[in-house]
Amino acid sequence: MIRIAVCDDDKEITASIHHYLKEKTEQLQDERLHVITYHSGVDFLHDVERSAAFHIVIMDIEMDGIDGIEVGQILRNNPNGDEIIMIYISSHNKYFKDLVRIGSFNFIAKPIDMDELNDVFSKALNLAIKYKRIVSASDLFVFKIAKTTHSISKDRIVYIKCITGRMAEIYIWDKDQNTICIGDKFYSTMDEVMKQLPKDQFVRCERSHIVNLQYVQEMEKSSFRLIDTESTKVSIGRAYKQEAKKAFFRYIYEGEI
Numbered sequence: 001m002i003r004i005a006v007c008d009d010d011k012e013i014t015a016s017i018h019h020y021l022k023e024k025t026e027q028l029q030d031e032r033l034h035v036i037t038y039h040s041g042v043d044f045l046h047d048v049e050r051s052a053a054f055h056i057v058i059m060d061i062e063m064d065g066i067d068g069i070e071v072g073q074i075l076r077n078n079p080n081g082d083e084i085i086m087i088y089i090s091s092h093n094k095y096f097k098d099l100v101r102i103g104s105f106n107f108i109a110k111p112i113d114m115d116e117l118n119d120v121f122s123k124a125l126n127l128a129i130k131y132k133r134i135v136s137a138s139d140l141f142v143f144k145i146a147k148t149t150h151s152i153s154k155d156r157i158v159y160i161k162c163i164t165g166r167m168a169e170i171y172i173w174d175k176d177q178n179t180i181c182i183g184d185k186f187y188s189t190m191d192e193v194m195k196q197l198p199k200d201q202f203v204r205c206e207r208s209h210i211v212n213l214q215y216v217q218e219m220e221k222s223s224f225r226l227i228d229t230e231s232t233k234v235s236i237g238r239a240y241k242q243e244a245k246k247a248f249f250r251y252i253y254e255g256e257i
Contacts (some may be wrong), residue, residue: 001155001214002031002128003053007038007068008060008089013112014039017058020117024125031129034214036200041066045074050199053138054084055128056121061090072102080138083131085124141196143170143186150184154197158215158226159234162190162208173215180215180228203247206237213251219244 006017014037025033036052038044042065057075061068068088075081088099091110099107105127106120140151158171158180168190170183194204204210211224211234218225223233224244236244 002033002055002125004033004035004056004058005038005044005052005054006035006058007041007044007063007071008058009039009063010060011039013060013089013110016112017117020114020121024118024121031125032214034201040064041068041071045071047200048075048078051196052198052200053080055131056085056087056124058087058089058121061088062092069098069102072104076102083138085128085131087120087124141170143184143188145184145186150186152183154201154212155214157197157202157212158228159209159211160190160193165189168193178227178229180226180230180232200247200251203240203244205240205244206235207240209234213248216248216251219248224248 004021006014006021008014008017018035018037021033021035036047038047041059041063044059045066059068059071068090072086072088075084075086082103085105086102087106087108088104089108089110089112093107093109105124108116108120139153139155141154141157142149142151144150152170152172156172158173161169161171163169163185166187166189167185168188169185171180172183174181190204190208190210193210194202197210201214202210202212205224211226215226215228216224217227217231219236220233222241223235226232226234
């Protein structure tokens with residue numbers, strides 16, 4: 001899955017780019033796009049601070065509050081920030097020196113020409129797919145079994161279940177069989193697990209369960225129904241229902257396209 005952020009304070013522009021990305025993902029066979037739109041640099045950085053990670057960022061330069069150049073500088077200083085593919089958009093071309101300093105992948109002038117957007121984004125997507133094959137540290141969930149450190153791609157995690165107070169079990173995705181497999185058991189609390197996971201993709205839906213929204217087919221009254229062939233259900237606790245519902249609908253309407 002390729003994770004993309006689109007940030008512009010003009011809602012018509014974010015809607016236009018989101019529509020383009022929706023059409024683009026329909027052309028892809030072996031890759032999925034997860035897209036989140038933002039209308040301010042502050043909101044974008046807030047999610048980054050909460051562990052949101054992206055392969056590609058499409059960023060407006062001139063925004064109220066913190067502008068796109070400042071956002072890019074902050075982003076580059078974060079762990080693995082240099083790996084993010086930055087595409088800037090603006091009505092002015094006076095920022096080239098700043099964009100070079102930040103390490104921008106490309107620049108698109110406003111009003112946006114959709115053919116140019118397609119050309120630039122297609123190249124960025126190909127590069128992101130190549131980068132993704134070399135999994136970065138931010139893409140991995142790290143845990144210990146005895147004294148040995150293990151890791152797994154976060155995108156492969158379907159859900160994590162707490163077995164006892166400090167014992168958890170990972171359930172992972174088998175893409176060949178479209179099934180869920182039981183993975184490793186490790187010592188950790190659910191609070192410690194959540195600190196490693198992006199909040200826009202994973203949600204704690206019960207005291208003992210954390211689910212990856214990527215694998216949720218439907219939210220029912222008191223459970224998430226997953227996309228595997230057995231339609232596995234993960235319970236939603238009463239105390240977590242409101243937050244789970246909010247996260248699910250945000251993921252559906254602003255994320256997976």
